[in-house]
Structures are given as C-alpha cells and as structure tokens.
Amino acid sequence: MSGDHVVNDAHWMGLALEQARQAAAAGEVPVGAVVVKDGRVIASGRNAPIGSHDPTAHAEVVALREAARVLGNYRLEGCTLYVTLEPCAMCSGAMLHARVDRVVFGAADPRTGVAGSVLNLFGHAQLNHQTQVTGGVLAEACGQLLKDFFKPRRVNTDPVREDALRTPDAAFAQLPDYPWPPRHVSDLPSIAGLRMHYLDEGPLDAPITWLCLHGNPAWSYLYRKMIPVFLAQGHRVVVPDLIGFGKSDKPKKDNFHTFETHRQSLLDLIERLDLQRMVLVVQDWGGILGLTLPMAAPERYQGLLVMNTTLATGDAPLSDGFLAWRDWCKSQPLFDVGKLFARGNRHMTPQETAAYNAPFPDKGYRAALRAFPPMVPEFEDSPGAAVSRQARDFWRNDWQGQSFMAIGQQDPVLGEPVMRQLQSQIKGCPEPMLLPDAGHFVQEQGRAIAEAAVRHFKP
Secondary structure, three states, rough: OOOHHHHHHHHHHHHHHHHHHHHOOOOOOOOOOEEEOOOOEEEEEOHHHHOOOOOOOHHHHOOOOOOOHHHHOOOOEEEEEEEEEEHHHHHHHHHOOOOOOOOEEEEOOOOOOOOOOEEEEHHHHOOOOOOOOEOOOHHHHHHHHHHHHHHHHHOOOOOEEEEEEOOOOOHOOOOOOOOOEEEEEOOOOOOOOOOEEEEEHHHOOOOOHHHHEOOOOOHHHOOOOOOOHHHHHHOOOEEEEEOOOOOEEOOHHHOOOOOOHHHHHHHHHHHHHHOOOOOEEEEEEHHHHHHHHHHHHHHHEEEEEEEOOOOOOOOOOHHHHHHHHHHHHHHOOOOOHHHHHHOOOOOHHHHHHHHHHHOOOOHHHHHHHHHHHOOOOOOOOOHHHHHHHHHHHHHHHHOOEEEEEEEEEEOOOHHHHHHHHHHOOOOOOOOEEEEOOOOOHHHHHHHHHHHHHHHHHHO
C-alpha cells in the first residue's frame, strides 16, 4: 500500500471517529462510519440502535443506506467504507451485498468482529464479490474511545440499594427537547442511599432560582417547555425528580412512600444546594408537598408560581374529581402514563408520549404511582395534614413574596374551582392566568406561562 494511501486512510478514519464521538454523546456505543467515493465523503453514519429502537442501526448500515440513497443504487461499486470498529456479521453481509470495493476498520473486535477476529467473512472465495479489507487504521484512538465509554459503566461507583430499582439510562436516550445533563445526589439523610436525580442549569449567582416541582405520574421532563424561557433570562433552574419518578431511584415497596419522607427529601436537597432567591414552581403533588416548604426557611424564597394543585389540609373534603382519579388509579394500576398525558394534550408527539413512559419500563418500577393517590391527606389526622394546615396559615398570614397563578381550565381534578379556593389562601395572590384549553398537566402549555411569569417576577 502506498504512503499516500495510508495517509488518506487516516484522514477518512478521523472523520469516522467524529461520528463515533457523536454516538457516544447520544449514549450509544461509539462507532462511526463514512463512505468515500472519488475522493469525497458521500455518506456518514453513527451507531443509533438505542435511540432509533432499531437493531440494524449500526454505524455501517446507516452509512450504507445513506450512500445508496445518494447514488440512487444499492450497489456501491467504487466505494470505500471506513468504520472505527471491526464490522459484525450483519454489517459485513450488507457490505458484501452492496459490493463495496474496500472496507477499512480501526479497532479489532475480538467478540463479534468477522473481518479476521472471530472469523473472516470477507475471505471466502466462494462469494460472488470480493471486498478488500484493511484493519488497524487509527486503532489506538478508536479503541480508546470505546474504553472510555464503557469504563464508567463497568465500575459501579453508585450502587442501587437492594430494595430499589434504577431505570436504565438507555430508556432516556434522545428524549425530545430535554438536552440537559443529569445530576445526582445519593447521600441525603432522608432517603438513606437512594439516588435522587435533578437538573441544575444556569449561574449559581442568578437573580432568580426557579425550583420546579412535578407531581404524579410526571417527572422533570414536564418542565421542558418552561426551562429554556427561564434560562434565557440568565436565571438558574433546579428541577428534581421525586424518589420513585423520572431518573431517580425507585423503591420496590409501596410503603416506602410517605408524605414526610418526600417532603424532607426536598428540604434536604434545597439545603444541600443552598438554594437562594427562589421562585417556587409547583403543580399537582409538587404543590401538595411544595407549598409546605417555604415556611421552613422563608428567607430562601421570593416568589411562588402555582399551577393546578391544592393544599390537602384534611379539614376540607377532597374534590369529587380527585376522588374519581384515586379510584381510577386503584382500578387501573398499569395505566399507560404517556397516554394519560396525551389525552389532554393532543399536540404531543409519539416521542413525547414515550418520554413520559420512559421511567417505568415495567410494573416493578411503579410503586410510587400506586402509593401517591391514597397518600393525599384526606382527614385531619392523616399524615401530612397537620403540616399542610400550618402551611395554609403561613400563606395566609406570613407570606411576604410575590405570587403568580396559572390555571388549566380543562382539569377535572384540580381545576378552577379548587384553584380559586387556593388563591383565597395565598396572601396577595393576584388574578390568575387562565388557560382555557389546558388540562391538568398545564406545563404542556408552559412556554406561555413561563414568559408571563418572567415578566411578573422581573427583578
């Protein structure tokens, strides 16, 4: 092989490496490929079987498909395919079928490679097409990328408690409109080794920190339309996933979940992150729990953004809508979470619907979904009722910050009648923003709410 040929191979393999890095950034095994013809790249591909739910979406196959489309012919004669990892049997068969002239790979694959490691599929003279194979081009760089990717996955530095489950990271691959990196804390006193996930974006010294709390059966994905609006103002946004939801650990037993445990875990997180200048953003259980937080440290809070929620004080009957929801949850323990969200939000895409299902791959992950509806304080002596009554007194008499209320009027559970009652309990709460087309999960129209809230709370 000529020296020029070697130099060119290294150049094209460098482009395949860039595709591999993009795959790694998306949570896929870092393998990349490019197809070259007549001295130019005509197609590229990266591993995407997880994100595309396609077992054939290896980098080589993705690149072959694109090259065939560009050339208008599945036969790729005169083409060279560069790939960072020795191809498997599936990909090698596709290359032979496409009549690729030459295959150049980087790192050898001793487990599944069929260009010489496990076997040499390309070496069979009986095949009606012979493809030239060159291996070991930028092998060290290609191999190191794979090692760097798998190393943290092999060393479990953050083990799951025996009485809990952790949704695999692959379930959250390529979520639409959710680009923020995960953060975790696993040493909060209240949850004793369970790992809590949260988002934390924006400057630590921002004039406003928006603490956004979700309810049941939601998770931090619910705030994806509001977060960018807050960040565009130079503000900080913190969005935790309650234990049992989202990317947080999920205890196996329903009885783990108590009002006090979840309330205290939020108080612990606030203290751990030392959150200041907060606007508390709540909806559903985010409000049932969250509205009891500021009285513990009122100096940390300067505002309240409240949406379709309530204070469950136990001395007033729960709404008929809520009681119907509780009964329905009991009768439908395996309800489709995504469909529940889509029912009142027809604009949602199938990918967004799937994102709401992502934390709960099977019934073993759903203890929180079962536990939360009956956990709402119903009587004066119910757990959480006393602290909720104290919170009601705080909001009526002691609250010194600004407030902003948004109401999804199509909510049959915690809609306008319930919210008007709550408005009367919050000192200085102005006339609410009414959203006539929004249902319970009002954050699905969150951009408009966030924009209005930014104007309202402008420092």
